[in-house]
Amino acid sequence: MYYGGDYNPEQWPEPVWDDDVRLMRAAGVNLVSLGVFAWARIQRAEGEFDFGWLDRVMDKLHAGGIGVNLATATASPPPWASRAYPEILPKDASGATYWPGSRQAYAPTSPVYRRLAAELVTAIAERYASHPAVVMWHVNNEYGCHLHADYSDNAAVAFRAWLRGRYDGIEALNEAWGTTFWSQRYGDFEEIVPPRLAPYSLNPSGLLDFKRFTSDALLDLYRMEKSIIRAAGGVQPVTTNFLGAFEPIDYRSWAPDLDLIADDSYPDPADAESFRAAAFDRDLMRSLKPGVPWVLMEQAPDAVNWRTSNAPKAPGQMAALSVQAVARGADGVMFFQWRQSRSGSEKFHSAMVPHAGTGTRTWKEIVELGRDLASFPRMSADVEAPVALVYDWQNRWAVENSDHPVRFDHLEVVRQWHAAAHRRHVGVDVRHPGDDLSGYAVVIAPQLYLLTDASAANLAAYVAGGGTLLMSAFSDVVDEHDMFPLGGFTTRLADTLGLRVTDFGALPVDGTHDATTVTVSLEGTSLKGRLFAEELDVTDATVLGRFGDGRLRGRPALTSRVSGAGTAYYLATVPDEEGMGALVARILAGAGVRPVVDGLPEHVEAVVRDGHLFLVNHSEEPFTPPSSLGRPIEAGSEAGDVIGAYGWRVFGRAAP
Incomplete structure (x- = not known):
């Protein structure tokens, strides 16, 4: 079980380093992430490398029995780089430049940035690939975290090249994007620019492709660095740190390139329910590479520094969230950071070694957690999960585009469905609609607005093979280009569901998404629905519940249909928390899914x-x-x- 955190010795005088190693041993630390933001320290000017200090740190850690997750240091270019090459700087949608002085101030598609980064990684990898302290490689850091997208001329050139690779000519792109609308038809790829600031709504298909391109461009950077490490003889696992269900990057498409998944997690200690969203993220990470243990690469030992109010963790809360990750497949628990910084933007961010020293509660809990983790037996990453929850980044991108019947936070709704199962102590994997779902008793697929033909066929086959599928409103609406298939809505799953949606029936919303609700009555009970009250044309399904009020009073709201050996349910609205819980409990019971342990309170x-x-x-x-x-x-x-x-x-x- 890996245990440790980000270590930034370059921030401290050298006499502190021996004390660090001594304290790491006392805490049970066996792995540190080293050099994440050390580019300026390693390379003071172009072509000038200083590895002497890093050699000494590496040797001290190895002598102390502490492994190194060695970073490539490319996440934050030093000021000399942008001064010499201002073209590496990224721009926002309005054309304004993101300047140095923070971090991630680089255009991912800049040829100059890529050259400078490659030179740095080559020097690091060739020097340390065979160092006995190195047990893992940490490429870049939190890709896209602060710069979700770049709209510079570098991005424009790369986006056009990406589109040429995706579409067989400009006419194929025009067809996929529907550019006859608003006179947007392109005569040449060179006419296309990133979705920059515009007078009104942008082409939704173009927006979707730009999201895909941005994720792929960052992945290409990762692949470049990994290939350099391998070429230098590095055989250790290579990874980078994800950010849970981070919107800008399709982590599912990245997962095959990571030797193991690593994730950062910062739930708000002041939110008594934040552990549920954390549980969703942990299940998501495990599901990206089934059967492969992952690592919780970053979390806070206590308070963070970047919220409006930064509450400390309560006694035991750090251990609870750490063991939550282990229970859900992690083979490592790490923190940001080892020793609290004296200066800089994160000086108020907690650390394993606080400014207040080793007499603190934080330090005592760090030592106790190290002992607990060391006592755990070796385990596979297999977690008992009879339920699959469908989540697809590209569907989320499409759902959250503008100009829809109603705007809502898709991830929030997905997490609410996960929480409904979580409260009932049932294990959940988070899967893509195209994954093999045959081993799950129940599959929940909320708001699967963007659905490919292949994924639709996969869901239909799952039901026919004996599975129980629950789908909810605003599903099976568009194809992979965010375009309506011919024939209306619910065209791919109409036979499996036994119905067609004829109107989405958007409900007025406010900031809480529940300004207007409808009541769904079913067999002596009822649930509140929000966001949608869809009008259904039920052709071959059993009506289990009807709208109890509103303009659709008495019309079908919840249906089921036996299809092959399985059953498909459809709910024409989005339930509130209580309604989700009641419906999930009903579906689970019908499919024979029982809690891991009966009789536990919801907070356990x-x-x-x-x-x-x-x-x-x-x-x-x-x-x-x-x-x-x-x-x-x-x-x-x-x-x-x-x-x-x-x-x-x-x-x-x-x-x-």
């Missing part, structure tokens, strides 16, 4: 990884686990007993 997670039961309490309230679990085991027991079949232990904020 129960997860089974490789046959080991994890119980994580995210509340300050202690709870008494069911007697069916038997007696608890004591903290510090032999490794095989800590979380295994012979016992259990509660981690988190209020263990019994």
Whole structure:
């Protein structure tokens, strides 16, 4: 189990380094991410490299038994680079330049930036590929985090090249984008520019392709650096750190190029329910490379510095979120950062070694967590998950384009469906609609607005093969170009669902998405719907629930249809939290899916990884686990007993 954090020795005088190694050993640290933002320290000017200090740090860490996740340092070019080559700087949609003085001030498609980055990575990889301390490579850092997209001339040139590779000629692009609308037809690829500032709405198909291009352009940078590491003889795993369900980058398309998934996580300690969104992100990361353990690369030991109000973590909260990641497939728990910075934008960001020293609660919890992680048995990444929740980045991009019946946060809705299963202690994988879904008892596919023919066929085959599918409003609407298929709505899944949508029935919304709701009545109970109240033409399905009020009073709202050996459900609205819970409970029970452990309160997670039961309490309230679990085991027991079949232990904020 990896344990450690980002280490920035360049921020400290050299006498501190020996103390760092001593404290790392005391805390059980066995891996640090090194050199993430060290470009200016490694290369003071073009062609001038200084590795002496890094050699000494690497050797000290290795002598102390601490491995290195060595960064390529390309995330933040030094000031000399943009002074010599201002063309590397990115621009926003209005044409304004992003200047140096922060981080990520580079255009990903700039040939000069790529050359400078390649020279840096080559020098680092050739020097350290065989160093015994290096156990992993950390390419760049949080791609796209602060610069979601670049609209510079560099981007324009690269976007046109990307489009030429995607479309067989300009007429094919015109057809896919529907450019006859508003006289947008292109006569040549050279006429195309990124979706810069414009008088009114931009072409939605062009916007979607620019999102795809931006994700691919960053991936190409990653691939360039990885290939340099391999060419220099580096055989260690290569990765970069993701950001959960980060909107600008399609991590699913990146996953095959990462030897292991790494993720950063910063849920708000002041939000008592933030652990649920964190659970979704953890399940998403595990699902990107099924069967391969991943690493929680960054989290905060205590408070962060970048919210309006930065609440500290409560006692035990750091351990709870850390073990949550392990339960959901992580083989590493790391932090930003090791020693708290004295200056700079993140000097108020907490660290494993706080300014206040080793007498603090933070340090004591860091040491205790290190002991706990060291006691865990070796486990596969297999997590018991009978349910799949469908999430597709490209669908999200299309859903959140403007000019739709109603605007809403697609990720928020997806996470609410996940939370409905999470509250019921049921394991969930997060999958793409084109993935193999045959092993899941239930598949939940919310707002699958953009649906390819192949994914539609895959969902239909899943149901025909015996699966239970739940779809909700605003699904099966457009193809991969954000264009309506001929024949109206719900064209690909009409036979599986036994219905067609004829009107989306958008409901007025405010900032909470629930200004107007409708009531869906079903078999003695009811649920509140929001965002949509779709009008359905039910052709071959059983009506399970009807709208109880509003303009569609008495019309079908919830249907089911047996298709082959399985059942497909369709809900013509988006339920509120209570309604989601009731409907998910009903669907799970009908499919024979039971909780991991019965009788647990909602604030306690129960997860089974490789046959080991994890119980994580995210509340300050202690709870008494069911007697069916038997007696608890004591903290510090032999490794095989800590979380295994012979016992259990509660981690988190209020263990019994």
